Amino acid sequence: MNRPGPFPRFEDVLRSGMPIVTCEIASGDGADPQDIVRRARLVRDHVDAVNVPDNTAGVVHMSALAAAAILAREGIDPILHVTCRDRNRLALQSDLLGASALGIRNVLCLTGDHLIHGDQPNAKPVFDLDSMQLLGLAAALRRGRYLSGREIEPAPDLFPGATENPFAPPYDFRPLRLMKKAEAGARFIQTQITYNVARFAAFMERVRDLGLDKRVPILAGVAPLRSAPAGRFLRDRVPGMEVTDAVLRRMEQAGPERARSEEEGIRICVEIVEQLREVKGLAGFHLMPIRWEEAVAEIAARARLKPARLSLAAPVAAVARSETAADGGVPGLDGSALHRSREHRA
Amino acid sequence: MAVPSNLEPLRRFFRRHPRLTRSLELAVLPFEASSKKLAFGCKMCGQCILHETGMTCPMGCPKTLRNGPCGGVRMDGHCEVVPGMMCVWVKAERRSRWLPWRGAILRVQPALDWSLKGSSAWLNVMIGGRQKESP
Numbered sequence: 001m002n003r004p005g006p007f008p009r010f011e012d013v014l015r016s017g018m019p020i021v022t023c024e025i026a027s028g029d030g031a032d033p034q035d036i037v038r039r040a041r042l043v044r045d046h047v048d049a050v051n052v053p054d055n056t057a058g059v060v061h062m063s064a065l066a067a068a069a070i071l072a073r074e075g076i077d078p079i080l081h082v083t084c085r086d087r088n089r090l091a092l093q094s095d096l097l098g099a100s101a102l103g104i105r106n107v108l109c110l111t112g113d114h115l116i117h118g119d120q121p122n123a124k125p126v127f128d129l130d131s132m133q134l135l136g137l138a139a140a141l142r143r144g145r146y147l148s149g150r151e152i153e154p155a156p157d158l159f160p161g162a163t164e165n166p167f168a169p170p171y172d173f174r175p176l177r178l179m180k181k182a183e184a185g186a187r188f189i190q191t192q193i194t195y196n197v198a199r200f201a202a203f204m205e206r207v208r209d210l211g212l213d214k215r216v217p218i219l220a221g222v223a224p225l226r227s228a229p230a231g232r233f234l235r236d237r238v239p240g241m242e243v244t245d246a247v248l249r250r251m252e253q254a255g256p257e258r259a260r261s262e263e264e265g266i267r268i269c270v271e272i273v274e275q276l277r278e279v280k281g282l283a284g285f286h287l288m289p290i291r292w293e294e295a296v297a298e299i300a301a302r303a304r305l306k307p308a309r310l311s312l313a314a315p316v317a318a319v320a321r322s323e324t325a326a327d328g329g330v331p332g333l334d335g336s337a338l339h340r341s342r343e344h345r346a
Numbered sequence: 347m348a349v350p351s352n353l354e355p356l357r358r359f360f361r362r363h364p365r366l367t368r369s370l371e372l373a374v375l376p377f378e379a380s381s382k383k384l385a386f387g388c389k390m391c392g393q394c395i396l397h398e399t400g401m402t403c404p405m406g407c408p409k410t411l412r413n414g415p416c417g418g419v420r421m422d423g424h425c426e427v428v429p430g431m432m433c434v435w436v437k438a439e440r441r442s443r444w445l446p447w448r449g450a451i452l453r454v455q456p457a458l459d460w461s462l463k464g465s466s467a468w469l470n471v472m473i474g475g476r477q478k479e480s481p
Contacts, residue, residue, distance in 0.1 A: 113418065116427050128457070133454075136456075163417065168418065169420075169422075169436050170423070173415065177413075177414040177415070192417060240417045240420070
């Protein structure tokens with residue numbers, strides 16, 4: 001396989017209308033930058049952008065901003081997770097400004113997991129803003145104003161995104177919340193991990209009814225399970241995560257032997273990707289391998305997931321190329337993603 | 347908060363007499379705090395949006411989310427932080443369906459003004475302009 005060149009801007013890749021692949025890597029747990037670099041190198045050839053989580057589940061890790069800066073130095077386009085759990089609005093503004101200065105444009109605006117499930121549950125949770133207000137904040141900074149109204153010269157070049165979880169109640173409100181996020185300024189959406197494809201399809205049907213798939217590209221979250229206990233942990237201990245009984249049963253049938261259960265986990269993940277391809281209105285996939293970056297290459301190969309940036313070698317030719325791709329050239333999603341993205345709001 | 351514009355003369359009066367306003371607030375506060383606490387579990391944020399959140403106080407959320415539920419709501423609709431508590435947004439969404447102005451729940455709420463915490467939301471509405479612009 002020939003090695004893809006440097007990453008074009010994620011915004012440009014999204015605008016091309018080609019099916020997108022993004023991937024989240026685990027945060028660094030020590031002061032060694034090589035840990036992040038190693039994880040990123042495992043996935044870089046298979047994705048359009050790499051997500052850098054911010055103290056996932058309220059457990060302390062290396063600063064996401066620092067990790068994203070390391071990736072940017074590596075020539076990878078990072079998506080920086082910014083949460084409201086640990087920072088008030090002053091810190092969020094300075095971090096977003098700093099991110100832009102370090103060459104990090106893509107910021108995923110999250111409320112953040114509550115730290116009660118983390119390793120230091122007696123800390124003071126901040127939650128000065130919520131994800132919706134953080135999106136508004138990123139938009140305000142982009143327009144060249146701090147929250148105080150003071151001018152920023154030059155304004156940071158930010159590309160804010162958001163998440164949605166179709167698998168947590170109130171289910172009827174989730175598409176509306178996505179609409180709120182689009183209104184607040186989200187330019188792309190990444191969803192929670194999908195194991196219940198039926199529920200995801202119902203969610204997307206409502207999203208299409210609201211016309212949201214045409215307003216903002218939506219990437220479906222998928223992740224391989226490594227073992228049956230890992231699946232049970234996700235189901236029982238991670239709130240808002242739905243792991244279906246059918247998936248757990250298959251993982252249990254694969255047995256405790258590592259190679260077999262990992263093989264089954266990857267197989268289930270690939271099947272879910274194939275099933276999600278039938279769901280209209282998706283712009284691509286977001287892989288969350290949960291500290292198992294080694295699996296990404298295998299999943300990408302088997303599920304025929306190809307980063308869209310590979311087809312964007314010459315940015316000028318991008319539009320012309322996506323025209324030809326619509327005729328069935330791209331081993332990716334169906335043509336709906338293409339049509340959607342061309343209409344996608346700038 | 348949506349307030350009829352005919353409140354303007356009243357607002358001017360309040361602004362012209364800050365000391366009288368302060369006294370009025372002290373008189374109103376105990377009544378407002380106790381009645382709203384009893385009825386809605388009010389946390390006295392001083393910028394009430396109850397009517398836009400299905401008459402459910404969003405400040406009861408451990409993350410004080412004013413724009414909808416987080417992604418951590420349990421399958422049974424309970425809070426991820428306090429497993430014994432129903433998610434305030436599950437309740438808010440359900441109750442908002444019964445309100446004639448149910449679309450209000452879709453409005454993007456601005457960031458909380460923490461300087462108003464503990465003050466009278468009723469008076470703040472009448473005075474107006476105490477709320478500063480935020481995202």
